[in-house]
Amino acid sequence: MSSGNQRQAPLPIQIEDLTVAYRAEPVLWDIDVSxxxxxxxxxxxxxxxxxxxLIKTVLGLIEPSAGQVLIYGQPYEQxxxxxxxxxxxxxxxxxxPTNALDVVKMGRYGHLGWIRRPGVKDHQLALxxxxxxxxxxxxxRQISQLSGGQQQRVFLARxxxxxxxxxxxxxxxxxxxxxxxxxxxxxxxxxxxxxxxxVVVHHDLETVPEYFDHVxxxxxxxxxSGPVDEVFTPENLRRTYASRLDGAATDLxxxxxxxxxxxQEDGDGRVPxxxxxxx
Amino acid sequence: MDVFQTLxxxxxxxxxxxxxxxxxxxxxVSGALSTFAVLRKQSLLGDAMSHAALPGVVLAFIITGQKxxxxxxxxxxxxxxxxxxxxxxxxxxTRVKYDSxxxxxxxxxxxxxxxxxxxLQGQNIASQSGLDQYLFGRAAAIVEHDVxxxxxxxxxxxxxxxxxxxxxxxxxxxxxxAATLGFPVRAFDIALTTLIVAAVVLGLQMVGxxxxxxxxxxxxxxxxxxxxxxxxxxxxxxxxxAVAGAGGAIISSTTTRLPTxxxxxxxxxxxxxxxxxxxxxxxIVWAWLRQQRNRAELQKAMLLEKVYQVxxxxxxxxQTHPLEELRTFMRGSxxxxxxxxxKQDGYMHLDEDGRWGLTPSGVAQAExxxxxxxxxxxxxxxxxxLRQEVVG
Numbered sequence: 001m002s003s004g005n006q007r008q009a010p011l012p013i014q015i016e017d018l019t020v021a022y023r024a025e026p027v028l029w030d031i032d033v034s035x036x037x038x039x040x041x042x043x044x045x046x047x048x049x050x051x052x053x054l055i056k057t058v059l060g061l062i063e064p065s066a067g068q069v070l071i072y073g074q075p076y077e078q079x080x081x082x083x084x085x086x087x088x089x090x091x092x093x094x095x096x097p098t099n100a101l102d103v104v105k106m107g108r109y110g111h112l113g114w115i116r117r118p119g120v121k122d123h124q125l126a127l128x129x130x131x132x133x134x135x136x137x138x139x140x141r142q143i144s145q146l147s148g149g150q151q152q153r154v155f156l157a158r159x160x161x162x163x164x165x166x167x168x169x170x171x172x173x174x175x176x177x178x179x180x181x182x183x184x185x186x187x188x189x190x191x192x193x194x195x196x197x198x199v200v201v202h203h204d205l206e207t208v209p210e211y212f213d214h215v216x217x218x219x220x221x222x223x224x225s226g227p228v229d230e231v232f233t234p235e236n237l238r239r240t241y242a243s244r245l246d247g248a249a250t251d252l253x254x255x256x257x258x259x260x261x262x263x264q265e266d267g268d269g270r271v272p273x274x275x276x277x278x279x
Numbered sequence: 280m281d282v283f284q285t286l287x288x289x290x291x292x293x294x295x296x297x298x299x300x301x302x303x304x305x306x307x308v309s310g311a312l313s314t315f316a317v318l319r320k321q322s323l324l325g326d327a328m329s330h331a332a333l334p335g336v337v338l339a340f341i342i343t344g345q346k347x348x349x350x351x352x353x354x355x356x357x358x359x360x361x362x363x364x365x366x367x368x369x370x371x372x373t374r375v376k377y378d379s380x381x382x383x384x385x386x387x388x389x390x391x392x393x394x395x396x397x398x399l400q401g402q403n404i405a406s407q408s409g410l411d412q413y414l415f416g417r418a419a420a421i422v423e424h425d426v427x428x429x430x431x432x433x434x435x436x437x438x439x440x441x442x443x444x445x446x447x448x449x450x451x452x453x454x455x456x457a458a459t460l461g462f463p464v465r466a467f468d469i470a471l472t473t474l475i476v477a478a479v480v481l482g483l484q485m486v487g488x489x490x491x492x493x494x495x496x497x498x499x500x501x502x503x504x505x506x507x508x509x510x511x512x513x514x515x516x517x518x519x520x521a522v523a524g525a526g527g528a529i530i531s532s533t534t535t536r537l538p539t540x541x542x543x544x545x546x547x548x549x550x551x552x553x554x555x556x557x558x559x560x561x562x563i564v565w566a567w568l569r570q571q572r573n574r575a576e577l578q579k580a581m582l583l584e585k586v587y588q589v590x591x592x593x594x595x596x597x598q599t600h601p602l603e604e605l606r607t608f609m610r611g612s613x614x615x616x617x618x619x620x621x622k623q624d625g626y627m628h629l630d631e632d633g634r635w636g637l638t639p640s641g642v643a644q645a646e647x648x649x650x651x652x653x654x655x656x657x658x659x660x661x662x663x664x665l666r667q668e669v670v671g
Contacts, residue, residue, distance in 0.1 A: 061459065098509055
């Protein structure tokens with residue numbers, strides 16, 4: 001997943017020399033990474049590492065201070081149709097007066113363009129998307145009456161209704177129930193089997209090897225990126241979760257990373273050379 | 280003046296007709312706009328803008344020496360816009376948050392306006408009298424031309440909302456997502472703000488700067504109580520605005536020395552109060568009743584279960600018990616109410632000796648309750664466990 005310019009077919013997402021800063025403090029520093037077609041990639045890193053900022057910048061929601069993002073070789077503005085976005089559930093007010101189906105139909109708005117209203121075809125596509133996440137029975141339900149996991153699935157269905165080639169998801173697994181987690185995983189697998197490119201901001205280190213084939217370890221800079229088997233190592237994780245200021249992890253970070261590494265080792269032994277003692 | 284006389288006056292009296300129409304249309308416009316302001320959590324934007332308009336009105340008079348509404352409205356428009364721009368500059372360039380920035384702009388502009396107004400009143404300029412009507416509004420000053428202008432704005436607002444319905448909905452619910460789809464969030468912001476400023480400016484004569492803000496919050500707050508659908512909410516909000524506007528204007532015009540603005544605001548406040556209390560689902564009264572009903576149902580279920588367990592232990596689920604024995608399960612009045620309700624349901628009966636017992640259908644109901652419980656909660660009457668529970 002290194003950046004390379006000599007490829008023939010343009011990559012789904014190519015990020016070059018990207019730096020983003022709020023005021024003086026850089027949130028992302030010199031990011032070079034690309035995402036290949038048909039991959040499921042987790043973006044992992046501590047709080048404040050710039051994970052959400054990274055995908056928001058890809059989506060053109062945040063203006064970078066330097067560098068660029070290319071979607072199939074062109075700026076985002078020219079490729080919107082190919083990109084679907086699942087924002088964080090907490091980013092909207094769920095007391096908004098509307099129902100689940102209506103929210104999913106919003107996924108069709110980009111295709112409809114100005115003024116035109118969703119038609120029969122959009123209605124069918126929205127229902128189909130709701131079915132894929134197991135929410136067809138809740139189509140007419142007022143969104144404030146849905147559980148957190150159900151709301152998350154509605155957002156996922158909305159992105160599916162966009163019928164895009166690239167899916168960017170911001171913490172879809174955050175605080176969801178087991179049913180929702182399974183529904184999301186099933187959708188991820190289906191998207192992969194259809195050759196879609198999926199990038200997910202992810203919190204739970206334990207499930208990374210199970211759910212994803214690629215991983216980007218991010219802490220303002222890219223610490224490592226590539227296939228999970230190669231880069232999801234204790235050493236890389238330690239470097240990712242180490243504090244930026246003095247190079248040593250805080251107690252809290254050590255504890256969370258350490259615990260996870262131990263359980264990885266205890267589990268299927270996928271992470272070699274894990275040495276919890278060192279932490 | 281009785282109601283019939285008032286109604287006939289609306290048709291025949293030129294001033295009253297203008298006032299009622301003007302305030303009604305203002306209500307419709309601000310009602311529709313308030314829906315979006317409230318849903319976008321920008322309720323205070325109208326507040327800040329209406330207050331910011333005051334120095335614009337006074338300065339326009341000082342500069343031109345004229346009191347024609349058009350000139351003063353222009354001043355209000357410029358000042359209101361300046362206020363909005365200032366809020367946006369403060370939030371983007373400093374660490375001051377949006378609500379604080381609104382508060383700052385509101386206070387500074389309004390204070391400045393009041394200072395100018397007071398200074399002007401001390402200047403002994405005869406023509407300045409009447410400017411203070413922009414503080415609290417004076418509906419009687421409304422002429423047909425004003426009504427026409429308001430109607431024009433009303434039609435423009437409603438047409439825009441109807442045409443760009445899908446865009447308004449998406450941009451209000453999830454602006455970031457709208458931006459990724461390519462809809463211009465910034466332009467929408469400006470358009471909505473411009474419409475709100477226009478409504479504020481038109482409302483100045485009618486209700487004044489102090490209370491125009493209420494018209495940009497209250498109708499939507501009331502309407503939200505009654506519906507879960509955006510379309511219905513906008514219609515209701517406009518309706519509430521119209522009723523309060525026309526109603527308040529008529530009341531104040533037909534009563535001596537009652538200011539228009541406060542009267543209109545009192546009308547919309549009454550609608551808000553009724554909505555908060557009595558709207559189905561969201562209303563406080565229904566929520567309270569629902570809670571009482573739930574509590575009563577739980578108490579009934581609890582009593583049924585305990586009587587079943589004790590009776591079962593004593594040999595037969597149909598066993599009867601004196602009232603005193605049941606008092607160990609529940610406090611006095613609660614127990615009597617629950618027993619009475621269970622008797623009504625046909626689950627318990629009172630025999631000639633004054634003893635309470637389960638009916639066969641009561642036994643079935645108690646067993647159903649126990650079955651439905653999660654296993655951990657259900658304390659089925661296994662002899663040992665039950666004895667401990669009853670004794671303890």
